[in-house]
Amino acid sequence: MLMDPAARRTFLEQYAVIRHAEGRGSSDSAYYRALPFRDLSGRNTSQWEIRSRSYRHFERVILHDLERKAKRPLRILDLGAGNGWMSPGSAPSGSKIYVEFAVKNFGTATAVAPWYDYILLSNDYAIGNDTAVAVVQHMANLAVGATYPVVLTQLQLPVVPAGTYYLFLHTDGSNAVAETNESNNLGGLVQLIITP
DSSP states (O other), rough: OOOHHHHHHHHHHHHHHHHTTTTTTOOOOOHHHHHHTTTTTTTHHHHHHHHHHHHHHIIIIHHHHHHHTTTSSSOOOOEEEEOOOOEEEEETTOOOEEEEEEEESSSSSOOOOOOOOOEEEEEESSSSEEEEEEEEEOOOOOOOOOOEEEEEEEEOOOOOSEEEEEEETTTTTTSSSSOOOTTTHHHHHEEEEOOO
């Protein structure tokens, strides 16, 4: 169930083409530094306008209130779990699969390592009663706007009944990093059909 290196390269090349066609991502770091306030690609401007308004509201209302209570300026640290990919879309119970997730620092301060990222298996969309199928320790600080991948080339699935499951990433799942927004630490939901 694991992709060989040539198939993985092909998959990643095709994925990059699709994401580029959708207007997602850039090889230019300035693109990411400008988000969420400016979409330098111009392709998803309306989506980023919504995200920037949400962030500005957070700054004006929530952060302002927190700073008033703390009686000092606060630096925002916000790790976010992002896109998740897995190959293949189905796998036998107890087999090994390839998964890849991305984590981004959406805050205004460097995230100081270490922390743990959890890959969870769920039989529903609800958080809770999920099984941690992998725990990955992140050992490097993460600068503002920076992203890192969480890649497991041979993720061992547990032996579970056949059915539809979901894999998702819980970055900083043990709350080692004090953040102003913990609500986006879960993400990258990927559907997985487990067969007998």
